[in-house]
Amino acid sequence: MATPTPLPDTIADLLGLTGFLGEAVAMFIAAFLIGNIMLANAGVAGPWAKRKITAAFTDRIAVNRIGPFGLLIIPASAVQLMAKELIIPEEVDRPAYDLAPVVLAFSALLGFAVIPMGNGIHLADPESGLVFVFAVASIASLGLLMGGYGSNNKFSLLGGLRAVAQNVAYEIPLVVTAASVVLFTGTLQMSGIVAAQTETLVTIAGIRIPAWFAFVNPFAFVLFMVANLAEVGRNPFDTPEAPTEIVAGYMTEYSSIYFVLFYMGEFIHIFLGGAIVTTLFLGGPAGPVLPGFVWFIIKIWSVFLFTQWCRSAMPRVRIDQLIEIGWKGMLVLSFVNLVLTAAILGVTGL
DSSP: OOOOOOHHHHHHHHHTOOHHHHHHHHHHHHHHHHHHHHHHHHHHIIIIIHHHHHHHHTTOOOSOSSSGGGTTHHHHHHHHHHHSOOOOOTTOOHHHHHHHHHHHHHHHHHHGGGOOOSTTOOSOOOTTHHHHHHHHHTHHHHHHHHHHHHTTOHHHHHHHHHHHHHHHHHHHHHHHHHHHHHHHHSOOOHHHHHHHTSSEEEEETTEEEEOOHHHHOHHHHHHHHHHHHHHHTOTTSOGGGOHHHHTTGGGTTOOHHHHHHHHHHHHHHHHHHHHHHHHHHSOTTOOSSSOHHHHHHHHHHHHHHHHHHHHHHOOOOOHHHHHHIIIIIIHHHHHHHHHHHHHHHHHHTO
16 A cells, blocks of 8 residues: 655645755644644643533533633633733742643644644654654653652642653553554554554445454553553543642643643643554544545544543542552553464464
């Protein structure tokens, strides 16, 4: 199967851009477009969709006064938050305090560089794309620790330490579970993983069931979804910012535009997690009738809806329980899944 032309190359051809400078301009335009699409999704999810979904689960109305369906709460909340005074506590570590929100948001946006969102809608398609997306997503742990340490607040420091402990405990099961998909595809290239899921798994009554890895290996899919919940900090794994214990964790001392960056980075990471789930287990942008990009957006929003359902329905676990689930439960199960997958592939010769 031919690899689709990356978006920067398509833009360069359309605009007649050549040479190093032309390629740089095309790359900037493509990155600007994809970045703003993801920012728009996070902008809708944070101020509006999160409230409406939570209200639906808890039998409330939520925002409905500002604009049709309350949609104007999105720009209103943005203006409100950015208009607030930026209060910097005394004796903070300014480099760490200032850079933490930027690191968190940037690491999430950078992960979308290798995610195939549709036919030719990707910035790059390196052979080690899966490794790249996990590597840049893990930089978020550094941002959370910087924010907690740099705030000169014990609650913030505890939140930062919890975030790192949680991410380490659940990133390993996440990567090991993803490795079981690599065993099926034989490649770390994101387009190759998507292409492997275009085949037909089974046909029932004339209905074609695609070979999405969520159907091929549902055990791995469930493991990945649970580990992803911990990575994006949604219930029952939101202990790094548990308001009943440590105020707001690593975000306690942040306000104004810094808080906006933290809040936005959190939701972009949720959509990045959804994009990884979509690519590895849900066939990427594949789907009938509608364009691939539309299917990609539908799928990442479906994962977002699942995280919000967990946020409304699941009680928070204690930090000791969280770590025990990660190291003694998820880690063991992820390796069991990897070994079983390898054994099945070896026996069947697939």
